Amino acid sequence: MKKINLFLFVFFIFETMLAQAPQSFNYQAVARNSDGTAITNSPIGLKLSIRSGNANGTTIYSESFTPVSNAIGVFTVNIGEGNPLSGTFADINWGADKYFLNVAIDPAGGSNYIDMGTTQFVSVPYSLYTASIYVNYSNDTLYIGDQYVVLTGGGSGGDVTDYDGNTYETVTIGSQTWLKQNLRSLHYADGTPIDSVWAYNNNESNVATWGRLYNWNAAMHGASSSNGNPSGVQGACPDGWHLPSKAEFEELVGFVGGGVGWKLKETGSTYWEEPNSNTNETGFSARGSGERLIEGQFQSLKETTNFWSATEQDNLRASNMILYSNQGGAPIHSDNKKVGFSIRCIKN
Numbered sequence: 001m002k003k004i005n006l007f008l009f010v011f012f013i014f015e016t017m018l019a020q021a022p023q024s025f026n027y028q029a030v031a032r033n034s035d036g037t038a039i040t041n042s043p044i045g046l047k048l049s050i051r052s053g054n055a056n057g058t059t060i061y062s063e064s065f066t067p068v069s070n071a072i073g074v075f076t077v078n079i080g081e082g083n084p085l086s087g088t089f090a091d092i093n094w095g096a097d098k099y100f101l102n103v104a105i106d107p108a109g110g111s112n113y114i115d116m117g118t119t120q121f122v123s124v125p126y127s128l129y130t131a132s133i134y135v136n137y138s139n140d141t142l143y144i145g146d147q148y149v150v151l152t153g154g155g156s157g158g159d160v161t162d163y164d165g166n167t168y169e170t171v172t173i174g175s176q177t178w179l180k181q182n183l184r185s186l187h188y189a190d191g192t193p194i195d196s197v198w199a200y201n202n203n204e205s206n207v208a209t210w211g212r213l214y215n216w217n218a219a220m221h222g223a224s225s226s227n228g229n230p231s232g233v234q235g236a237c238p239d240g241w242h243l244p245s246k247a248e249f250e251e252l253v254g255f256v257g258g259g260v261g262w263k264l265k266e267t268g269s270t271y272w273e274e275p276n277s278n279t280n281e282t283g284f285s286a287r288g289s290g291e292r293l294i295e296g297q298f299q300s301l302k303e304t305t306n307f308w309s310a311t312e313q314d315n316l317r318a319s320n321m322i323l324y325s326n327q328g329g330a331p332i333h334s335d336n337k338k339v340g341f342s343i344r345c346i347k348n
Helices: 204-210 216-220 246-256 260-264
Strands: 007-014 025-032 045-052 059-065 074-079 083-086 099-106 114-120 129-133 135-138 141-144 147-150 170-173 176-179 289-292 298-301 304-312 317-324 332-336
Touching (some): 045 074, 170 246, 176 246, 216 304, 246 317, 246 332
Antiparallel strands (some): 007 025, 007 135, 045 099, 099 114, 135 141, 141 147, 289 298, 289 304, 304 317, 317 332
16 A cells, blocks of 8 residues: 555534534644645545444444645535535434544545544534644554554655664654654764763663663764754754754644643553553654763663753753653753753754
């Protein structure tokens, strides 16, 4: 199957008039290519199906549309007002069951639909409600809320190789493309050895799982502090990639929204202590890689991970984003530049 390079940001607007059930409600999405470029001013073949009971339940209503995306890739339809394919929209008893929306599209504007997954309506449409559903495509997997659908035959999300030959997968979140693994390199892209870089507990067997830990000066490779977006600081990152600024981390956190920490972290207890509510629905796949203290001790494996930014706080401290095993936030704060933290590179 041909790989589908689409990114959809989807949101629903449910409207009501007192207690009357609606005869339609809005569905709006932005279609983008995998590099973040919007699919603009183009017809989009769209098939929407409403299922009852569960994601694989009986289809009680389906319809098709051919909306045209606008200059920024947005297209809008009214569910209930399309070309009916089966069932009757007005006959749906929204209070009788759980309902799920299945989305299938043809980016070429025809009816050669590809199933893009199914997600539950989080509220019945006759409630006054405005919501957003995070959707992300990465490595042949389309994440829709806490569900996903695998599109086979596409390969990885684009491998990146550093100077030492380490390879990394990538993930696109909004307009940003990130490495999916922590940096493992012992050399800068120009071949210069990196000083102040460590394996956790000085054990090289930990590198494949957790990446390496770097102090801030090692991460920056002599560059000046930057809070630009993009930062313009390659630092320890491979060619074509750079160390994210504080502003770029803020963009990531703002885009993902509520529960960002849960959405950025690997699921389960292999890489994070329990209890946690990790979903990794962004595909960022953060792991609790711990840290190296100034005095040389290592701590917090599976409990925290910190990612250096290219933004200096003052002469002693620099900004970083931290994730905790038992928290859903992703605070951005500052720490001593001599501490050993992880590096996640972002595409230029």
